[in-house]
Amino acid sequence: MGRSMAQLELRNVTKRYENGFEAVSNFNLDIQDKEFIIFVGPSGCGKSTTLRMIAGLEEASEGEIWIDDRLVNYVEPKDRDLSMVFQNYALYPNMTVYDNIAFSLQVRRLPKKEIDNRVREVARILEIENLLDRRPKDLSGGQKQRVAIGNAIIRRPKALLMDEPLSNLDAKLRGQMRVELAKLHERLDTTFIYVTHDQTEAMTLGTRIVVMKDGRIQQADTPKMLYEHPVNRFVAGFIGSPAMNFLEGVVCCEEKKLWLRCGARMDFELTWCSVYSVLTDYIAKTVTAGIRPEDIYLEEEYRKMGQEEQKGLKAVKVTVTARELLGAENILYFQAGENDLIAKVGPECAYRSGEEITLYFDTKRMHFFDAGIGMNVERCELG
Ligand SMILES: Nc1ncnc2c1ncn2[C@@H]1O[C@H](COP(=O)(O)OP(=O)(O)OP(=O)(O)O)[C@@H](O)[C@H]1O
Ligand SMILES: [Mg+2]
Structure with a gap:
């Protein structure tokens, strides 16, 4: 042409x-x-x-x-x-x-x-x-x-x-x-x-x-x-399907480490997060953490990973509420504490509604947003 x-x-x-x-x-x-x-x-x-x-x-x-x-x-x-x-x-x-x-x-x-x-x-x-x-x-x-x-x-x-x-x-x-x-x-x-x-x-x-x-x-x-x-x-x-999960939490500093506390059953050590240094500005503040469904893994998937890959993955006890098999993948709906969340996992997953299982959240791939204006903390200038 x-x-x-x-x-x-x-x-x-x-x-x-x-x-x-x-x-x-x-x-x-x-x-x-x-x-x-x-x-x-x-x-x-x-x-x-x-x-x-x-x-x-x-x-x-x-x-x-x-x-x-x-x-x-x-x-x-x-x-x-x-x-x-x-x-x-x-x-x-x-x-x-x-x-x-x-x-x-x-x-x-x-x-x-x-x-x-x-x-x-x-x-x-x-x-x-x-x-x-x-x-x-x-x-x-x-x-x-x-x-x-x-x-x-x-x-x-x-x-x-x-x-x-x-x-x-x-x-x-x-x-x-x-x-x-x-x-x-x-x-x-x-x-x-x-x-x-x-x-x-x-x-x-x-x-x-x-x-x-x-x-x-x-x-x-x-x-x-x-x-x-x-x-x-x-x-x-x-952007992303199913959509990113969001969790509210408070950034805390204990044992010389940063943590995100999201209620009774969920504490995430933030050591491996890419924005770790930015998060130090948020100590004692509430942030919204975002994790994509594809960054949450089944225990079986976690076990197959090498040591390096397992770094930063945090075990969370959850209750399955529903599952949809979409050909090559499963969409797992679950409850973790107060939160209704979604994971995208492998096709072999057979868990049913009501089962209590452990899932692994990849904190390396977590995103963090200002709880008020919703800006990614990467972009926030704290005044
Ligand atoms: N002639 C018009 N007079 C007044 N408002 C209008 C007029 N045309 C469109 N709008 C409004 O402007 C806004 C943007 O409309 P637009 O058609 O650009 O949206 P869109 O993003 O293309 O949505 P969609 O995905 O539904 O096609 C809407 O709130 C619509 O109601
Ligand atoms: Mg249009």
Whole structure:
């Protein structure tokens, strides 16, 4: 495909709708050429609004939107060199797949030969060459979605904007299309900006993920950074499935060691924590500890580990409340003291509701958040 640079910059972009509601507040983001940027966040957090402002379908109330050194706030959508794919792929029912893809070039009166070359190239990339003569009603959901994408990319836009393009597809097809989109991004050399509230899509597709809440960016980072260093409790709970467990506790210093005391049955020695030195500022304070379900192990799993791996793992007596077998893994629901928690463990686990067992919590992988504002203690400056 032909390619052109696409760098996008959003500077202090705010959207206030006519009723006064501020849907997006002071949004700042630099998007580099060829990035696969994901906007993710709960319903109503302003993802579509932001995407629509980039596309020019909504006007920004404040701030600047730049595409490749051009201020585009007052540039018409069609002149922004962007393409958008929506959840409800709008195909022309009476036109063949070929014409649905070719349409935007036909109205621009490009030479027939050039249009034909480009339709076939796009069809090859999307693997729909054998469908070109069909009409939309004779296509599956995933095939329709590909045609809609074909229609969007044939113009060789600087960036492809997608608003939950897979949310109408069933789970299996979504999985397939997710892989297809990743391949497409590699082949196209185009910037992708993609809205979803599916965090699997976000984590697997995004080169960078922008986590939003209430119209504000919480964190814009690589999937790995979001997973390992969430800036606050909201991001920590939003990224990862099942979600991170949270426990309140008080940081204490005894026997020259730091401990987290989370009620009667749970004391965690913090010696192996990566943020140990920061936690010394929290002595006698309450913090929220976060531990991901995948960082809690069965006794059998613990026994199989080497000595080095076992370091920092803390035994906790718990009561199993439920278990769900999800193919290759088990989701174990349990109670530890006052807390209802979740562990992701191996498929061989057969514990039943009511059983008392010992689980091992990996304190090396615990996260800690300020109990008030929810900021990760890594980022907190205690004043
Ligand atoms: N035309 C409008 N007038 C007033 N408020 C609006 C308008 N359009 C959207 N909103 C509000 O702005 C907020 C952000 O909406 P937006 O569609 O951007 O959310 P979203 O993150 O895309 O949500 P979803 O995941 O449900 O699609 C919501 O609270 C919504 O109700
Ligand atoms: Mg939306």
